[in-house]
Amino acid sequence: MSGAALLSARELRVERRSRRGSFTLQIDALDLRAGEVLAILGPNGAGKSTLLRALAGLEHPARGAIDSAAAGPITLVFQRPAAFAGSVAHNVAAALLGRGLERAQLERRVREALERFEIASLAPRRAHTLSGGELRRLALARAFVLAPAVLLLDEPFDDLDASGQASLSLDLRRAIGDTGVAVAMVTHDLRRALLLADRIAVLLEGRLAQIDRRDSVLEKPRTPEIARVVGMSNLVRGVVVAAPDGGRRVEVDAHHAIPVRTALETGCGVWAGIRPEHLKIDVGRGGSGIAIGKAVVRSVVDDGVAASVALAWAGEELHTHLLAGRGLARSLEPGALVVLAVQPEHVHLIPVAEAPRAAG
Amino acid sequence: MATLETALIVEITLRTLAICGAALLVSLALGLPLGIALGRRHFGGRVALVSLVNSGMGAPPVVVGLVVALLLWRHGPLGVLHLMYTPVAMVVAQIVIALPLVVGITLAAVGALDEDWELQVRTLGLPPRWRRGLLLCEIRLGLLAAVIAAMGGILSEVGAALMVGANLEGETRVLTTAIVMYVGMGEYEMAIGLAAVLMGLMLVLTGVLTAVQQSGRR
Amino acid sequence: MRLRCIDMVATAAVSLLLASSGCGEGSGKLLLATTTSVRDSGLLDTLVPVFQERTGIEVQVIAVGSGAALRMGSEGNADVLLTHAPEGEQALVTSGAALSRKPFMENYFVIAGPAADPAGVGAAASAAQAYQRIAAAGAAYVSRGDDSGTHRREQALLREAGLDAEGGWPGFARTGAGMGITLQVAGERGAYVLSDLGTFLAFQQHTGLAALSKPTPDLRNVYSVLRIDSARFASGINAEGAQRFEDFLLAPDTQQRIAEYGVERFGRPLFRPLLLRE
Numbered sequence: 037m038s039g040a041a042l043l044s045a046r047e048l049r050v051e052r053r054s055r056r057g058s059f060t061l062q063i064d065a066l067d068l069r070a071g072e073v074l075a076i077l078g079p080n081g082a083g084k085s086t087l088l089r090a091l092a093g094l095e096h097p098a099r100g101a102i103d104s105a106a107a108g109p110i111t112l113v114f115q116r117p118a119a120f121a122g123s124v125a126h127n128v129a130a131a132l133l134g135r136g137l138e139r140a141q142l143e144r145r146v147r148e149a150l151e152r153f154e155i156a157s158l159a160p161r162r163a164h165t166l167s168g169g170e171l172r173r174l175a176l177a178r179a180f181v182l183a184p185a186v187l188l189l190d191e192p193f194d195d196l197d198a199s200g201q202a203s204l205s206l207d208l209r210r211a212i213g214d215t216g217v218a219v220a221m222v223t224h225d226l227r228r229a230l231l232l233a234d235r236i237a238v239l240l241e242g243r244l245a246q247i248d249r250r251d252s253v254l255e256k257p258r259t260p261e262i263a264r265v266v267g268m269s270n271l272v273r274g275v276v277v278a279a280p281d282g283g284r285r286v287e288v289d290a291h292h293a294i295p296v297r298t299a300l301e302t303g304c305g306v307w308a309g310i311r312p313e314h315l316k317i318d319v320g321r322g323g324s325g326i327a328i329g330k331a332v333v334r335s336v337v338d339d340g341v342a343a344s345v346a347l348a349w350a351g352e353e354l355h356t357h358l359l360a361g362r363g364l365a366r367s368l369e370p371g372a373l374v375v376l377a378v379q380p381e382h383v384h385l386i387p388v389a390e391a392p393r394a395a396g
Numbered sequence: 397m398a399t400l401e402t403a404l405i406v407e408i409t410l411r412t413l414a415i416c417g418a419a420l421l422v423s424l425a426l427g428l429p430l431g432i433a434l435g436r437r438h439f440g441g442r443v444a445l446v447s448l449v450n451s452g453m454g455a456p457p458v459v460v461g462l463v464v465a466l467l468l469w470r471h472g473p474l475g476v477l478h479l480m481y482t483p484v485a486m487v488v489a490q491i492v493i494a495l496p497l498v499v500g501i502t503l504a505a506v507g508a509l510d511e512d513w514e515l516q517v518r519t520l521g522l523p524p525r526w527r528r529g530l531l532l533c534e535i536r537l538g539l540l541a542a543v544i545a546a547m548g549g550i551l552s553e554v555g556a557a558l559m560v561g562a563n564l565e566g567e568t569r570v571l572t573t574a575i576v577m578y579v580g581m582g583e584y585e586m587a588i589g590l591a592a593v594l595m596g597l598m599l600v601l602t603g604v605l606t607a608v609q610q611s612g613r614r
Numbered sequence: 615m616r617l618r619c620i621d622m623v624a625t626a627a628v629s630l631l632l633a634s635s636g637c638g639e640g641s642g643k644l645l646l647a648t649t650t651s652v653r654d655s656g657l658l659d660t661l662v663p664v665f666q667e668r669t670g671i672e673v674q675v676i677a678v679g680s681g682a683a684l685r686m687g688s689e690g691n692a693d694v695l696l697t698h699a700p701e702g703e704q705a706l707v708t709s710g711a712a713l714s715r716k717p718f719m720e721n722y723f724v725i726a727g728p729a730a731d732p733a734g735v736g737a738a739a740s741a742a743q744a745y746q747r748i749a750a751a752g753a754a755y756v757s758r759g760d761d762s763g764t765h766r767r768e769q770a771l772l773r774e775a776g777l778d779a780e781g782g783w784p785g786f787a788r789t790g791a792g793m794g795i796t797l798q799v800a801g802e803r804g805a806y807v808l809s810d811l812g813t814f815l816a817f818q819q820h821t822g823l824a825a826l827s828k829p830t831p832d833l834r835n836v837y838s839v840l841r842i843d844s845a846r847f848a849s850g851i852n853a854e855g856a857q858r859f860e861d862f863l864l865a866p867d868t869q870q871r872i873a874e875y876g877v878e879r880f881g882r883p884l885f886r887p888l889l890l891r892e
Contacts, residue, residue, distance in 0.1 A: 092519060109521050118516045121534050134526035182521065470802055480802045558791060562799045565759060565788035577790035581761045582682030
């Protein structure tokens with residue numbers, strides 16, 4: 037699915053000095069490919085916005101270069117899009133001002149862009165009267181009307197509720213597929229990133245900690261910090277030991293061990309990471325994986341979509357998700373004793389003190 | 397002498413429109429770009445310049461008139477120009493009065509824009525002339541407020557106009573100075589007639605500008 | 615065509631102003647209407663405090679054009695007038711609005727102009743002749759044009775010279791503003807101008823103009839005090855205060871003060887008292 041690299045950053049170094057101190061962004065290599073969405077994740081202050089702005093050409097790098105093989109413009113859509121005085125149609129048309137387009141042509145492109153994001157009916161409305169979600173669509177229509185080669189999005193799903201996010205991501209996905217634009221998206225929210233991401237880049241303290249296909253990053257984060265960023269919230273320290281059945285286990289303490297599939301040597305200190313969706317509560321029906329012992333339920337938080345369960349296990353707090361409203365989510369109470377299980381192939385091991393490396 | 401001389405009123409009114417109109421146009425031509433520039437950029441002496449503008453807005457017009465008079469009269473630095481007691485001197489004084497108003501209100505309007513508004517427009521890749529057009533459109537309400545304020549200040553100015561113009565018949569007599577003169581002469585008919593014209597002028601012009609301003613909000 | 619209602623509105627406005635500043639009834643306040651040139655001469659600043667201290671009557675000085683002052687008198691909007699327009703004053707007495715007209719001091723108007731005197735005003739035998747010369751030369755001239763005492767004298771002189779009372783030659787400008795501004799314009803333009811002595815002296819350094827005319831009879835400027843008839847007007851006229859003010863102006867010691875006024879400031883007196891026994 038990945039196409040040609042339309043934007044490449046090499047040996048990029050951006051220095052920023054603010055009241056709070058200085059900050060350096062250092063990227064060795066980053067490509068944005070046609071028709072593909074790269075989600076840039078990271079904690080606050082990691083440099084995500086700086087990176088996006090640098091890719092947009094708004095920063096003065098101290099070193100390095102950003103090369104664009106793109107045939108069209110590089111467009112940045114801001115977190116809080118500006119609504120110009122005038123109608124929605126005018127706002128979109130504004131992007132095409134002064135380019136010598138014929139009126140009929142301009143109107144056609146505006147109409148197309150509006151229809152792409154299903155706001156054609158809002159065309160005559162004053163842009164200032166739009167709701168947050170409508171404004172986001174307007175900003176995207178305005179970006180797409182330029183027929184960009186590269187699209188940079190800063191928190192595109194901000195201010196949207198779940199259904200708004202879902203419908204926007206569908207329209208955006210379709211637009212990306214239609215136009216073959218290369219997309220980079222910055223967000224601090226993992227779930228929003230996952231709505232669109234083909235690849236994920238994790239930024240930590242100004243450096244690219246990991247960049248890979250989405251599933252690779254989600255399932256195989258290189259460091260515990262990356263693991264936390266990508267939602268692998270269950271991380272326990274242990275030691276690789278031999279299992280009685282010939283395989284390997286990670287021994288967490290005298291009474292708790294997790295079965296794993298690994299080539300690591302025994303005695304190796306590791307972080308064992310399990311994504312919440314892979315950690316199962318064994319209800320005796322099988323298929324959950326290998327049991328790893330009992331846990332006490334600490335809390336059940338049901339938001340109507342999913343129930344997030346916190347469990348005490350081996351002195352650690354683990355998390356798992358249940359479908360809301362279904363049997364277990366309804367009956368589980370804090371204090372209950374349950375059996376946890378996981379498939380060995382879902383346990384990701386990070387050797388302790390491995391230096392994080394970026395992969396293209 | 398105790399009659400309403402329509403021809404005279406018309407002559408004075410036309411002259412008022414010419415002098416005040418010229419002052420207004422120059423103030424806007426100079427003040428709008430200056431206000432926009434000051435509103436957008438942040439540079440070293442900006443705070444000092446903005447306080448200068450604010451002081452200018454609050455400066456008593458008669459003081460302005462005095463300063464201009466001191467500059468233009470025979471023994472003043474610009475005396476060689478022989479501009480004292482001419483319509484040009486009045487236009488100059490009125491520009492000095494109105495310019496800070498235009499700059500101050502415009503820069504406030506620009507400053508009210510979102511911080512990255514400018515940036516967002518820039519990233520759309522618009523050519524500079526169109527960026528400016530978009531900016532003007534965006535601060536339209538503030539701009540019109542500046543025009544209305546400047547116009548009001550210029551049309552109603554009497555002290556400075558008298559000081560640098562001397563209310564010379566057929567040369568520098570405008571509505572405000574004429575009204576003062578007729579009251580001093582006890583000719584209330586003319587004074588009230590001229591005052592009615594002045595008020596009417598203000599109301600019509602302000603009304604038109606306000607209608608334009610508010611139409612942008614619909 | 616006099617519009618009566620506007621007349622009444624104007625009267626009402628002025629009366630309101632005057633009424634709000636205190637009733638004229640009784641000896642408390644005295645409303646003195648005079649001309650701007652008298653006020654600008656500063657004479658009243660010297661005399662009025664003396665009068666106030668002596669009589670306890672507070673004097674409110676309203677300085678307007680001569681015509682306006684006479685009008686205030688004719689409409690009963692002042693208690694006493696101090697003007698220098700004999701014809702208009704006479705009319706006021708004839709109509710009965712003023713009880714009396716008492717001339718008490720005089721000076722001479724001066725025709726001032728550029729020191730070079732291109733029109734040769736300095737050589738003229740009379741003011742009327744001076745104007746003929748100015749008109750003949752088409753020289754720059756600035757008039758007050760505000761119906762003040764000075765302006766009326768100027769008009770009279772022009773008529774006497776056989777010229778149009780409104781000037782008419784190129785270079786003739788009208789300010790419609792006070793004497794000071796008119797003098798300044800004349801100074802700026804190097805023009806001729808008719809001025810009262812006091813204001814001319816006050817501005818002389820500033821304007822650079824020279825006094826060119828001689829004190830001929832047609833430039834004589836007589837100042838009179840007029841008491842307004844309280845019986846005629848419904849709004850209370852302070853007749854007693856007016857009488858005391860008139861007595862004051864005519865009194866020997868005041869006349870002496872008048873004789874000395876101006877020496878300190880201008881090096882010469884501004885006025886000549888009419889009632890001082892030598």
